């Protein structure tokens with residue numbers, strides 16, 4: 380904010396200095412014009428062939444005066460006495476001129492009009508031999524220049540002032556004069572004239588109060604925005620650091636949601652769903668921390684702890700029932716990461732027989748298609764893992780995926796499941812996806828079964844597929860899974876065998 384005000388102040392003062400300089404240049408130009416015109420009028424008057432103050436002479440003086448806007452009157456002087464003027468004619472009263480105030484080069488004499496005639500206005504008398512020019516008060520016309528600048532027209536040495544005018548101020552009260560007055564003088568040596576312009580520099584805040592307050596408000600807003608941005612970055616960095624520590628310190632726990640066969644509702648496996656339980660803080664859902672990890676190169680670290688924990692917690696169940704599967708979520712970036720592939724192979728090196736029971740579900744959060752992805756899918760499948768495409772049919776996981784690599788199955792997103800029993804235009808998507816899966820020999824799990832009606836519909840279309848959803852169970856704590864509840868029955872859900 381202070382920087383903005385200082386810049387505005389500097390800009391204002393630079394503009395003011397240019398303005399003062401321009402004022403003195405303009406005033407000097409006017410003074411030169413007036414000087415030349417006066418000299419010209421006097422020389423022409425001197426050239427009059429008529430007797431001094433005769434009718435002919437007065438006519439000549441009048442004609443010169445009419446044609447010259449800088450000269451108010453032209454007269455004749457003899458031995459220091461004014462004899463006549465074009466305006467007044469022959470003078471009865473003797474008007475004796477005092478000693479000239481100033482004698483410029485070329486035989487001229489200059490008086491201040493006020494000194495000679497005690498007029499209230501400011502002007503000059505200039506004489507050359509027998510001729511006298513009475514300048515008009517507007518000869519130097521200083522009032523036509525910027526009103527805020529003080530102007531003074533002088534002779535070259537500054538001893539005679541031809542005209543002067545005080546400048547108005549932006550800040551007439553003049554309460555604050557901490558800033559200096561700037562004085563710029565321009566001279567014309569040929570004419571023996573100088574123009575001096577003076578003005579005080581102004582405080583931006585007083586000269587432009589509205590702009591000042593707008594600048595203050597703008598700077599304040601910018602500052603506040605920058606501060607908020609800083610806080611946000613710091614908070615994000617804080618959360619990220621916490622997540623990094625949370626992954627390392629086993630704060631990522633897993634819940635398990637059952638997956639059943641649609642035909643007879645027999646239990647086919649579980650999907651491991653991660654939760655972040657930071658110490659002394661409320662649980663955080665995967666919708667928040669999974670994308671955060673994905674955006675900050677923590678995805679693989681997360682995938683590793685999830686896979687390791689899932690295997691550690693479910694190994695006994697899997698070994699007890701080789702038909703039971705365990706789905707674990709991964710990102711495309713994890714599959715592309717050699718570190719994760721090696722980790723998965725090492726982790727299961729002692730129990731390779733469990734690999735076909737481990738279903739790695741791949742979710743794509745960014746559009747990444749690489750040769751590494753395809754190669755690693757092949758590698759994992761060769762090693763025995765099953766690879767599934769998660770959220771199939773949604774924007775990020777679609778048909779084009781199937782061309783990258785060979786997959787074992789697709790998970791149909793719950794978006795389409797909820798459309799099944801409504802008048803939604805998406806209603807036909809599930810039957811179409813099922814046809815496609817059959818053609819491509821892909822296994823299918825349909826997600827998000829919430830109602831008996833949806834289960835019934837699915838059973839009528841594709842009894843061979845598997846399903847998961849809140850109708851059967853929400854994601855459960857490991858302790859519940861290990862209690863191994865009674866198998867689901869068709870009757871339980873109002874279905875006939």
Ligand SMILES: Nc1nc2c(ncn2[C@@H]2O[C@@H]3COP(=O)(O)O[C@H]4[C@@H](O)[C@H](n5cnc6c(=O)[nH]c(N)nc65)O[C@@H]4COP(=O)(O)O[C@H]3[C@H]2O)c(=O)[nH]1
Nearest residue numbers: 652653665666669685708709710742827828829847848849
């Ligand atoms: N409304 C409704 N929802 C149902 C129903 N049945 C299951 N769900 C929820 O749908 C999500 C299914 O998981 P997903 O599609 O893999 O979607 C997952 C997955 O993409 C991601 N995720 C979860 N755990 C992990 C993980 O360990 N690693 C990675 N990379 N992603 C994970 O977070 C997403 C959300 O997981 P959750 O919040 O646990 O949400 C789970 C589950 O609780 C239902 O009948 N109705």
